[in-house]
Amino acid sequence: MSSPEVALQSLDTLWFQVGGTVCNLACTHCFVSCSPTNHTHEMLALAEVRRYLDEAARLGVREYYFTGGEPFLNPEMETILAATLEVGPATVLTNGLLLDPGRCARLKALADASDYSLDFRVSLDGWDATSNDPIRGEGTFERILAGIRNLHAAGLNPVITVTEVCEGTAGDAGKERFFTLLRSLGIERPRLKILPVFRIGAEAERGGAYESWQRLREGEAPDGGWDHLQCSSCRMVTDQGVWVCPILVNEPEAKMGETLADTLGDFPLEHPACWTCHVYGVSCRT
Amino acid sequence: MGAFGPNPEKVRPLLAQGQVLAIQGNYEESLAAGREDCNCGYTDPRDNHFAEISYRYTERNCSPEFKAWMGTLPQRRRVRVGEHELLLVHGSPRRINEFLFHSTSPVPFLEVLLDQNRCDALLATHTGLHWHRRLPSGRDVINVGVIGRPANDGQTHVWYSMIEAREEGLGVELVPLAYDHLGLAAEMRSEGLPEEFVETVLTGWWTTCLEILPARERAASRF
Structure with missing residues (x-):
C-alpha cells in the first residue's frame, strides 16, 4: 500500500541545522547521530542563514529554530541570533555545555534588544548523573546543570527537553521529579518538554530500529488530515539545502530543494519516523 | 462568553441590549458543537486540568438556547x-x-x-x-x-x-x-x-x- 502525502499548509516554522551534525557530545539516542567527528552536514555560515531569512520573511515565516549538532559550536551563532531576532522569534536547542556566564549575559542582552522572543531548550536525559550520563556522556549531568544555572542567573528560563529514554519520564511522577530538580536550582517557574525517541541514527543501535509495520499508510489519515504533523508547517535548512523537517536530515530523499520556494509542495510520509510523529503527536516546536 | 468567570448566562442579555455584534471563539464553537473540551490548545496537564474545570463549569451553566445561539455566530x-x-x-x-x-x-x-x-x-x-x-x-x-x-x-x-x-x-x-x-x-x-x-x-x-x-x-x- 502506498504512503499518504502531507501538504504544506503554511511555512510557519523554519529550522536551521546551524551546528551541522557536529557536536561536542555523542549521545547514544541521537537520531541524527551527531558527534565530534560527524560532518554529514557542516555548520551554517551567517551569510547562508541571512539568505534564507530574507526568503523566509517574504514567505511570512513566523518563527525560527536552531539546532545541530551543538549550535554554540558555531562561532557565528550569536551574530546569527542577532540577525534572526530582527525578523522574528528564535529558539535554540542546545546541550547546555557551552553556556558559560559571559555567553548567557550576551544572550540575555540579545533577548532584551529584540521585539521578539528568544528562547532556549536545554537537553537533559535524567534527574541525576546515574540516569543521564549513560545517555549523554560521563560527567555531563553536572555540566548541563551548570549551563542551566548560568542561563537562569542571567534571567533566561530555558525549557528542559527530556526524551522518553529516561524511564518514567512521560508520567506525571516522572515530570514532577524534573520539576523538583529544577526548583532545587532556584528555578521557580520550571518549563519541561518531553519527547519520544525516533528509532533512527544512534537510537536504532541503542534501542532498536523501527519494525516493518510502523509506517503510515494511505487511507489512515485522521479526520483533520495530516495537518497535525509538523511537516505541514515547517522546513529545515542545512548547509546542503532544504529538508522537509528536523528529523530526517540524514535521509537523502527528505531533501526537497535548494531554496524555500522549492519546498512548498507535498511530501510523501514514507519514513517510519513519520509514524512516530503521527502516533505520538510529536512536534519539535516548543 | 464563558470560560474563566462565573454565570455566563448573564452575558447574553447584555449583548442583546447593547446590540453587540459578536463572533464565535473556541469556547462558543465547542459549546455549540457539544465538544468534550474547550479546544484551547494547551498541552501541559496542569493547564488542561484547569481548562477542563472552566469548560465544564461553562458547559453546565449555559442553556441549550444560549449554546444554539453561539452556533449561529460567524467566526469572522x-x-x-x-x-x-x-x-x-x-x-x-x-x-x-x-x-x-x-x-x-x-x-x-x-x-x-x-x-x-x-x-x-x-x-x-x-x-x-x-x-x-x-x-x-x-x-x-x-x-x-x-x-x-x-x-x-x-x-x-x-x-x-x-x-x-x-x-x-x-x-x-x-x-x-x-x-x-x-x-x-x-x-x-x-x-x-x-x-x-x-x-x-x-x-x-x-x-x-x-x-x-x-x-x-x-x-x-x-x-
Whole structure:
C-alpha cells in the first residue's frame, strides 16, 4: 500500500541545522547521530542563514529554530541570533555545555534588544548523573546543570527537553521529579518538554530500529488530515539545502530543494519516523 | 462568553441590549458543537486540568438556547471603519485557537497574513494579552485584549480596544477598565470555581494556562 502525502499548509516554522551534525557530545539516542567527528552536514555560515531569512520573511515565516549538532559550536551563532531576532522569534536547542556566564549575559542582552522572543531548550536525559550520563556522556549531568544555572542567573528560563529514554519520564511522577530538580536550582517557574525517541541514527543501535509495520499508510489519515504533523508547517535548512523537517536530515530523499520556494509542495510520509510523529503527536516546536 | 468567570448566562442579555455584534471563539464553537473540551490548545496537564474545570463549569451553566445561539455566530466579521476594512477573528484568520502573542507575531508574518486576508487591520484576541503593532505597510494588527481576565501584569483591571477612523489613519487605543473585581471574586467563590482563578482576579497575575506563553511573556509573568 502506498504512503499518504502531507501538504504544506503554511511555512510557519523554519529550522536551521546551524551546528551541522557536529557536536561536542555523542549521545547514544541521537537520531541524527551527531558527534565530534560527524560532518554529514557542516555548520551554517551567517551569510547562508541571512539568505534564507530574507526568503523566509517574504514567505511570512513566523518563527525560527536552531539546532545541530551543538549550535554554540558555531562561532557565528550569536551574530546569527542577532540577525534572526530582527525578523522574528528564535529558539535554540542546545546541550547546555557551552553556556558559560559571559555567553548567557550576551544572550540575555540579545533577548532584551529584540521585539521578539528568544528562547532556549536545554537537553537533559535524567534527574541525576546515574540516569543521564549513560545517555549523554560521563560527567555531563553536572555540566548541563551548570549551563542551566548560568542561563537562569542571567534571567533566561530555558525549557528542559527530556526524551522518553529516561524511564518514567512521560508520567506525571516522572515530570514532577524534573520539576523538583529544577526548583532545587532556584528555578521557580520550571518549563519541561518531553519527547519520544525516533528509532533512527544512534537510537536504532541503542534501542532498536523501527519494525516493518510502523509506517503510515494511505487511507489512515485522521479526520483533520495530516495537518497535525509538523511537516505541514515547517522546513529545515542545512548547509546542503532544504529538508522537509528536523528529523530526517540524514535521509537523502527528505531533501526537497535548494531554496524555500522549492519546498512548498507535498511530501510523501514514507519514513517510519513519520509514524512516530503521527502516533505520538510529536512536534519539535516548543 | 464563558470560560474563566462565573454565570455566563448573564452575558447574553447584555449583548442583546447593547446590540453587540459578536463572533464565535473556541469556547462558543465547542459549546455549540457539544465538544468534550474547550479546544484551547494547551498541552501541559496542569493547564488542561484547569481548562477542563472552566469548560465544564461553562458547559453546565449555559442553556441549550444560549449554546444554539453561539452556533449561529460567524467566526469572522468584516467591519468598515472609515476607509479601513477591519477583519475580526478570535484566534487568527487561520485557526480559531491560534495564539497571536506580541513577541511571536513578527512583522513579515503579519504582513503576509493581512495580504492573504485582504484587510487593513486585523483584530484578534484569544491570548488574553493585548497589543498593537502598526506594520510598515501602514496596516494594523491589534490583539484587543479580554474583559474576562486581567492581563497577567499584576493589575486587577482588564482591557478592551477602541478603534476609530481618524484623519491621520486608523486610531487604535488600548483601554484599561477597572471594575468590581472584589465582587467578581466573591461570585466566583460562591460558584465553587477554583481558588487559583480567584487569585488571578484578585492579584492580576495568571496562575494557570501559563504553558502557552512565549519566553518573553513568560518572563514578565509572576508564575
